[in-house]
Amino acid sequence: QFPRECVTLEGLRSGQCCPSPFGVANDACGSATGRGQCISIAADASPHGPQYPHDGRDDRERWPVRYFNRTCQCNGNFTGYDCGRCMHGLAGLNCDQPVAVVRRNVMQLSADQKRAFVIALDQAKRTVHPDIVIATRRYQDVFGPDGNTPQFENITIYNYFVWTHYYSVSKTFLGAGQPSFGGVDFSHEGPGFVTWHRFHLLQLERDMQDMLQDPSFALPYWNFAIGGSTCDICTDDLLGARSNLDMNSISTNSIFSNWRVICESVEDYDNLGTICNNTETTPIRRNPAGNVARPMVQRLPEPQDVADCLQVNTFDTPPYYSTSSESFRNTIEGYNAPKGNYDPVVRSLHNLAHLFLNGTGGQTHLSPNDPIFVLLHTFTDAIFDEWLRRHAPDSAVYPSENAPIGHNRGYNMVPFWPPVTNAEMFLTAPENLGYSYEAEWPAAPFTLTEIITIAMVAALVIVAVIFAATTCVVRARSYSKLEGRQPLLGEQYQRYDDDKSQSVV
Numbered sequence: 001q002f003p004r005e006c007v008t009l010e011g012l013r014s015g016q017c018c019p020s021p022f023g024v025a026n027d028a029c030g031s032a033t034g035r036g037q038c039i040s041i042a043a044d045a046s047p048h049g050p051q052y053p054h055d056g057r058d059d060r061e062r063w064p065v066r067y068f069n070r071t072c073q074c075n076g077n078f079t080g081y082d083c084g085r086c087m088h089g090l091a092g093l094n095c096d097q098p099v100a101v102v103r104r105n106v107m108q109l110s111a112d113q114k115r116a117f118v119i120a121l122d123q124a125k126r127t128v129h130p131d132i133v134i135a136t137r138r139y140q141d142v143f144g145p146d147g148n149t150p151q152f153e154n155i156t157i158y159n160y161f162v163w164t165h166y167y168s169v170s171k172t173f174l175g176a177g178q179p180s181f182g183g184v185d186f187s188h189e190g191p192g193f194v195t196w197h198r199f200h201l202l203q204l205e206r207d208m209q210d211m212l213q214d215p216s217f218a219l220p221y222w223n224f225a226i227g228g229s230t231c232d233i234c235t236d237d238l239l240g241a242r243s244n245l246d247m248n249s250i251s252t253n254s255i256f257s258n259w260r261v262i263c264e265s266v267e268d269y270d271n272l273g274t275i276c277n278n279t280e281t282t283p284i285r286r287n288p289a290g291n292v293a294r295p296m297v298q299r300l301p302e303p304q305d306v307a308d309c310l311q312v313n314t315f316d317t318p319p320y321y322s323t324s325s326e327s328f329r330n331t332i333e334g335y336n337a338p339k340g341n342y343d344p345v346v347r348s349l350h351n352l353a354h355l356f357l358n359g360t361g362g363q364t365h366l367s368p369n370d371p372i373f374v375l376l377h378t379f380t381d382a383i384f385d386e387w388l389r390r391h392a393p394d395s396a397v398y399p400s401e402n403a404p405i406g407h408n409r410g411y412n413m414v415p416f417w418p419p420v421t422n423a424e425m426f427l428t429a430p431e432n433l434g435y436s437y438e439a440e441w442p443a444a445p446f447t448l449t450e451i452i453t454i455a456m457v458a459a460l461v462i463v464a465v466i467f468a469a470t471t472c473v474v475r476a477r478s479y480s481k482l483e484g485r486q487p488l489l490g491e492q493y494q495r496y497d498d499d500k501s502q503s504v505v
């Protein structure tokens, strides 16, 4: 959540996090070389929806100002917490060399590419994040028992990906002995679902690019809309087959059988007001299509579900929540039926894919511990990107107020650093965010305007054809009449000739 350089006593007390990319004095955000400058953070002050009634009690409100109120603003193609790196899809000393970052269907990768991806994920699980550390206490305790010991910890790159998701969905602690408040979620059940998860993936992709020293590294996707009850990516060359010994475990032939989850002790966090840390506990649990108590989640979404949800025109609808009907966001998230109608018993698309996994990947506070999460969400993001391409929405269709807390357009997404708003992720990826998808989508049906235009052109063509045909028939008839009279004329000419010959004589 915060750069290691910033969580010193001095950094925390100053509220400023503006390091130099070159570690030199008087160079906040690389200002000496024009990379960026240190500015005040604008935190969203618009009203949030009624779901959260505990204003003032949660560190995540008006993120990130409880911790820091000054950050780097980078110029041109520079980005990062100190303006020391290039925007996605760019490389080079001046960040002016384009690099293609293409997310592909994981099933269509070569055997070598699959192996490289699995090894890269495993490396990310074991590599300490080079820049970022996590708070292990809420802000009121973050200076430690003596008031001088900041409570932050190292975390690995992949575990940081898991931790950010956990932190965004965790309950609001209201005090010892009081039940924590669970009606809050900074990354689900609101318009920010698509933008938050988009940035979440971008951050992992960037961290892995840096780890691999390969700016073209791209996360692949899992097309989960294949219907049926088979997890096609659950094989040992990809995300791990089912164990022969335990229905709920991953085969020991898969590297992922060695992975241990973090953030499992939710009761402790909620009752004691602690925060998940990098401590790994039990193996990943997964039993695809195995939830016998809920037959509706034993099948994956159908291909037609994707086609249907892409046709839902409105991005989101009041109350911008998991009860919103005719909302593209609530449909791709999976609280609506694929055609967009809200039904409380329905689970479709993204939610259905999670629940299908039936284990670690089906519980919001734990789900990214199962690496299938990455591929499930890249596909969800690919659908979001296709929707943006087809509908070309104005930024104003994203609600600026009254969305659930964390989900307004101008809100800085929790707990990312440097601050990034939902609005910044509400743009087509290839043109604005430096990556693209290699994917085929069902053809877009015609819009009403297109249907009217086509009908008018077709009507004009039919009229023209009828006119031409009628003209031809009329002309043909008059020719045939003329032809019918030919002998008479012939006779006339004959007679005239005859007359002439007679007169000469």
Ligand SMILES: O=C(O)c1cc2cc(O)c(O)cc2[nH]1
Pocket: 188, 347, 351, 352, 354, 355, 361, 362, 363, 364, 365, 367, 368
């Ligand atoms: O019950 C649901 O609809 C559900 C479960 C689940 C797990 C998860 O990690 C998500 O991100 C969403 C989600 N929805």
